[in-house]
Amino acid sequence: MTAALELRGLCKSYPLRDPNGWLPRYRELRVVRDVDLTVESNSIVGLVGESGSGKTTTGMMALRLTEPTAGRILVGGQDITRMEAAALKPFRAKMQVVFQDSYSALDPMFTLAQIVAEPLHVHGRGSAREQTETALDWLERVGLHRSYGSRYPHELSGGQRQRVAIARALVLRPDVLIADEPTSALDVSVKAQIINLLQDLQAEMGLSILFISHDLSVVRSLTDKVAVMFNGRIVEEAATEDIFIRPQHPYTRSLLDAIPVLNPRDRRDRVFRSREDLEADIPRLSAVATGLPPAPTPRLIPHGPGHRYEALVQ
């Protein structure tokens, strides 16, 4: 079975103008470097990392909202990297998105029914009446009363707005959902409701989710597989439990160390390490001992089934 979403060697760089010198000189700011990631059908993959690590950019490139500098995007085995708008449209219906800020994610001039019906309208599914009916059904499905259909986004709480955003993303019955920190702006109890909702809908619809987050406890409870991003690269990737129990890369360890521990007796000594420090502390492996060919740059090396981490083979 083909994977729902595959990213192959995805890169994004921006030209950065050098402020010194007379003539404008540009150097490349590489935001995302060589990202390989597979989201299997009917699974939830977590993409974690600190702010600025490139995880949102990766998600936006997967959606073709940001054009990648290099690499390929495959949806259901089909390469969509260079597709024109018209050819891309059916694939857009297969891949939808939920954003972090639910307030700006909903058009303030639209009623909730209009917001949820919009995807159906854009893709010309059914008559106007059927579209509204489906939209109201979906509002109910995400836990809002049908009568909310005539309300406006600003009348809702953050959690309710996020429910509407989820309804809009799923109304076309996509195969892949890209959830870009959908719970970061919510308080704890509402966060749990939204996570449960996503989990239920995923199971019901057989959805594949790329869950972008820096909230490791949510990621641990929700995802099947986790990829850790640091400085635009994936530095470790493994099954969720594997990564939480046996982290290999120093950045993954420091990320896990940052999870607050409630019980003071379980508290361990935590060291907060700088980016430069972590960058320098890349795992080094001996080519002789591992039997891998030596390379000048770090790369992902396998470590048990489905577990990879970045190391320098010397």
Place this chain on the structure above:
Amino acid sequence: MTDLTTLPGAVPDHRQRSPLHFAWRRFVANKAAVVGGAVLILLILMAVFAPLITKSPPTAQDFLGEALAFPSAGHWFGVDDLGRDFFSRIVYGARVSLSIGFSAAVFSVLIGIPLGALAGYYEGRIDWIVMRIIEIFSVVPPLLAAMLLGALVGGGYWMIIFIAGLFGWVQVCLLVRAQIKAFKEKEFVRAAQALGASPGYIIRRHLIPNSVSPIIVGFVLAIPLAMMLEASLSFLGVGVPPPTPSWGQMINTGMSFMYFYWHLAVFPTLALAVTVMATTLFGDGLRDALDPTLKGK
């Protein structure tokens, strides 16, 4: 809002309120704007029902014997130098002034919205071109250009609307462009792009409806500018040709009689001042009420 409403099946307890509802509440709180709006409505009614409230047509020289008579119970604003009831002339003058003001504003909006939307959405080269066009229009004084064009084509009603629109769209365009620039980075626009909606659809369905406030403001603020331009051109003799009553033209005539027959200069000036001020106050009030930074407050 309590958590109760997030439970499935919870029913909303109050009726829905659109963002415009809050704008209306802010507008009503602004006394000057409400008065300005009321005066404007009164002036519009006066212009529409002009034949019902005047005793003679504005061009009929029915009172030649009483030419230059001062205001009296029979002639509220007196009689002009050619024996016409001056009140009729002022009331019919409102028709010219208001219709030119509104038509020019419509014209401004019709040019300003598409250009502002294109410049704001696409940025880059299109934005550069539109901005340079705007700069050309803002360095040329409208009155000079209008006089030149008026002298070339010979003035007239439609000419003035065309010129006022040509200089009025700049403001609308800038307002719309700024709003669309700010909104196109919003996530609901990205969500629509992720749906595969075309740029035309996104501009039409999302960005322009979210720019209603600046459009309304631009529209209302374009009205007094056009009225002033009409009055100035008519005053200078290249505007609306006589005998059609126009306040600018009447001010010009009134000037010659000002020291002996004050009413011929005062009434048209007052009429113009009141109309322009009412429209401006109304427009300013609308702008404050529709300010997007106050949305939802």
